[in-house]
Amino acid sequence: xxxxxxxxxxxxxxxxxxxxxxxxxxxxxxxxxxxxxxxxxxxxxxxxxxxxxxxxxxxxxxxxxxxxxxxxxxxxxxxxxxxxxxxxxxxxxxxxxxxxxxxxxxxxxxxxxxxxxxxxxxxxxxxxxxxxxxxxxxxxxxxxxxxxxxxxxxxxxxxxxxxxxxxxxxxxxxxxxxxxxxxxxxxxxxxxxxxxxxxxxxxxxxxxxxxxxxxxxxxxxxxxxxxxxxxxxxxxxxxxxxxxxxxxxxxxxxxxxxxxxxxxxxxxxxxxxxxxxxxxxxxxxxxxxxxxxxxxxxxxxxxxxxxxxxxxxxxxxxxxxxxxxxxxxxxxxxxxxxxxxxxxxxxxxxxxxxxxxxxxxxxxxxxxxxxxxxxxxxxxxxxxxxxxxxxxxxxxxxxxxxxxxxxxxxxxxxxxxxxxxxxxxxxxxxxxxxxxxxxxxxxxxxxxxxxx
Numbered sequence: 001x002x003x004x005x006x007x008x009x010x011x012x013x014x015x016x017x018x019x020x021x022x023x024x025x026x027x028x029x030x031x032x033x034x035x036x037x038x039x040x041x042x043x044x045x046x047x048x049x050x051x052x053x054x055x056x057x058x059x060x061x062x063x064x065x066x067x068x069x070x071x072x073x074x075x076x077x078x079x080x081x082x083x084x085x086x087x088x089x090x091x092x093x094x095x096x097x098x099x100x101x102x103x104x105x106x107x108x109x110x111x112x113x114x115x116x117x118x119x120x121x122x123x124x125x126x127x128x129x130x131x132x133x134x135x136x137x138x139x140x141x142x143x144x145x146x147x148x149x150x151x152x153x154x155x156x157x158x159x160x161x162x163x164x165x166x167x168x169x170x171x172x173x174x175x176x177x178x179x180x181x182x183x184x185x186x187x188x189x190x191x192x193x194x195x196x197x198x199x200x201x202x203x204x205x206x207x208x209x210x211x212x213x214x215x216x217x218x219x220x221x222x223x224x225x226x227x228x229x230x231x232x233x234x235x236x237x238x239x240x241x242x243x244x245x246x247x248x249x250x251x252x253x254x255x256x257x258x259x260x261x262x263x264x265x266x267x268x269x270x271x272x273x274x275x276x277x278x279x280x281x282x283x284x285x286x287x288x289x290x291x292x293x294x295x296x297x298x299x300x301x302x303x304x305x306x307x308x309x310x311x312x313x314x315x316x317x318x319x320x321x322x323x324x325x326x327x328x329x330x331x332x333x334x335x336x337x338x339x340x341x342x343x344x345x346x347x348x349x350x351x352x353x354x355x356x357x358x359x360x361x362x363x364x365x366x367x368x369x370x371x372x373x374x375x376x377x378x379x380x381x382x383x384x385x386x387x388x389x390x391x392x393x394x395x396x397x398x399x400x401x402x403x404x405x406x407x408x409x410x411x412x413x414x415x416x417x418x419x420x421x422x423x424x425x426x427x428x429x430x431x432x433x434x435x436x437x438x439x440x441x442x443x444x445x446x447x448x449x450x451x452x
Contacts, residue, residue, distance in 0.1 A: 006196060007196060007197070007198060008137055008196075008197055008198055010138070010146060010147040010150035010151065011150055011154075012193065012196035012197055013133065013134070013137060013138075013147060013150075013151060013193070013197060014147075014150050014151040014153070014154035014155075015154065015189050015190075015192050015193035015196065016082075016130050016189075016190060016193035016194070016197075017130075017151050017152075017154050017155045017158065018154040018155065018157060018158045018189050019158075019185075019186050019187075019188075019189035019190035019192075019193060020123075020126055020127065020130065020158075020186065020190065021154075021155050021158035021159055021162060022158045022161050022162050022182050022185050022186055022189075023089075023093045023162070023179075023182045023183060023185075023186050024123065024162070025158060025159045025161075025162025025163055025242065026162040026163070026166045026178070026179075026182055027093065027096060027119065028239050028242055028243060029162060029163045029166065029242040029243055029245070029246070029264075030097075030166060030170075030175075030243075030246070031096060031097075031116075031243075032046065032243050032374070033243070033246045033247070034097060034099075034175055035099070035108070035112055036385050036386060037246070037247070037385070037386035038175075038386065039099060039108055040105075040108075040385050040386060040387045041105065041108050041109065041112060041385065042105065042384060042385055043374055043375050043378050043383070043384065043385065044375060045105060045108075045109045045112075046112070046371065046374075046375075047371045047372065047374070047375045048109075049109065049112050049113040049116055050116075050368055050371040051368060051371075052113060052117075053113075053116050053117055053120055054368045056117055056120070056121070057120060057124065060121055060124050061124050061128065064081075064124050064125050064128045064129075065128050065132070068081055068128060068129050068132060069132075076198070076199035077129075077132075077199060078129035078130070078132055078133050078199060079129075079194055079197070079199065081125050081126075081128075081129045082125075082126060082129050082130065082190070082194050083194055084125075085122050085125040085126050085129075086126075086186075086187055086190055086191065087187075088118075088122045089119075089122045089123065089126060089183075089186065090183035090184075090186065090187055091118075091183075092115065092118040092119040092121075092122050092123075093119055093179055093182065093183050093186075094176070094179045094180055094183055095114075095115040095118060095119070096115040096116070096119050096179065097175040097176055097178065097179040098175070098176040098179065099111050099112070099115075126190075133197065133199070134147070134151075134333060134337065135336070135337040135340045135341065136199065136200050137197065137200075138337070139337075139341075142283065144333060144334045144337045145279055145282045145283055145287075145330075145334050146279070147333075148279075148330055148331075148333035148334060149275050149276065149278075149279035149330055151333070152271075152275050152326070152329040152330050153272060153275050155329065156268055156271045156272050156275065156326075156329070157272070159242075159268045159271075160264075160265065160268040160269060162182075163242060163245070163264040163267075163268060164261045164262075164264040164265040164268060164269075165261065166178065166261075167246070167257065167258075167260045167261045167264075168261050169181065171257070171258070221339070223339050223342075223419060223420070223422060224339050226415060226416070226418050226419045227332075227335060227336065227339060227416075227419060229415055230295070230412045230413075230415040230416045230419075231332055231412070232369070233369070233408045233409065233411050233412035233415070234295055234298065234328055234408070234409055234412040236369040236370050236373075236408050237298065237302070237328075237405040237408050237409055238325065238328070239370050240370045240373065240374075240400065240401070240404065240405060240408075241267070241302075241321065241325070241401060241405060243370070244397055244400050244401045245260065245263060245264055245267070245401070246260050247393075247396075247397045247400075248305070248308075248314075248397045248398070248400075248401045249263050249314065251389070251393040251394045251396070251397050252308065252394050252397050252398050252401075253308055253309070253310060253311060253313070253314045254310075255310070255311045255314070259311055262311065262315070263311065263314050263315060263318060264318075266314070266315040266316075266318035266319055266322070267318035267319070267321060267322045267325070268322065269322075270318070270319045270322035270323065270326075271322045271323075271325055271326040271329070274322060274323050274326035274327075275326050275329065275330055277323075277326070278290070278294065278326050278327045278329075278330040278331065279330060281293065281327075282330060282331055282334060286421075287331065287334035287335040287338060287422070288335060288419060288421055288422065290327075290330075290331045290334070291331040291332060291334075291335050291416065292413065292416045292417070292419075293327065294324070294327030294328050294330070294331045295327075295328065295409055295412050295413040295416055296409075296413050297323065297324045297327055298321075298324030298325060298327060298328050298405075298409050299324070299405070299406050299408075299409030299410055299412075299413060300324070300406075301320050301321045301322075301323055301324030301325075302321055302324070302401070302402050302405040302406050302409070303402060303406060304316065304317035304320045304321070304402075305317045305318075305321060305398075305401050305402040305405075306398055306401075306402035306403070335422070338422045339422065342422060369408070373400065373404050374400065377396055377399050377400050377404065378390075378396060380396075381393070381395050381396040381399070382396075383396040
């Protein structure tokens, strides 16, 4: 068989992260700014829309994972869903940033809610199936740490495009055309990824657990719950920082909109080399200790943002918070993979889809925490919208970008202390993984090469 070293490699898998993160980051960073600041939608209505979405997400996320685990085609379990979702993701992303002009609050709310539900529904299918591939393709802490570091390096480049470049793009061509451009970028790289991975055929031969048993086993897994609840608070900070930077730049730093890209670049460019630092730390400390350290450092790194007074001060604080964010981006994948491995040892089935979906719902519920924080802090200090910023908008966004992240990450770190060391893979698991790798052709050769 002709060698294809790129097939199932960490770089091939990371292409999917890059593809999804370009539009997803632009969405998370600028949808609030677009609807609240630019179009004048009240933050109360925006919060209601996010709450309705969360109810919808509670249904579609776990079911997407269960259906993915039960899919069995010659192309795999995950890839058919990914291929089918690509055009719908493109369309829904364009709808988010193409709100017609002249609508009142009610019409704008309906448009926002509809676009949000469509976008997040299709995004669920993509993220669940993409995430389910990680623990199947990469086995063992060492390889997972390496694959996670590569994946996060690609992610940071995508985040940089989705945040720092986006203001330049929408300022030049508008929000709607920007969405079209990013959708095309997504399609090109997502297809490249999907054609560059192959699923484990042995995993598809294992009969799936019945629905009730599958969710019962998932819901009674204590490490799973501790891990994802802690991560949900930390993930809130990721979204909050990205979405608050445009407001922070305008009201706290008082810099023009044209300099927002510079501020965002300071945060996200700094993360790229720092990913390697955290990869080294995880290899030394292990998945659990590395994750806990990352949460603590991330919380402390948000403090300097309170003191920024100008573009220069904002850049310095952004570099500091970039170090904390880099740790949180690298460390969770290693630990979540180990949780799924232990479940496979117990049940005899690999259920990456259900675990990724339920975990994804818990983590993505952070969007509601972020929306509630925005609403509550806004009410306290009088911010309503761009049309009515209230008497203390500067304080509003200093609190949201510094104090709230510190508190959320303190909660996340406290929860993480309840997690026990999950240990190393057992001999049985290693033997099973070696057997699967040996039976997976090029993929097995690739992993064996990486481990050596």
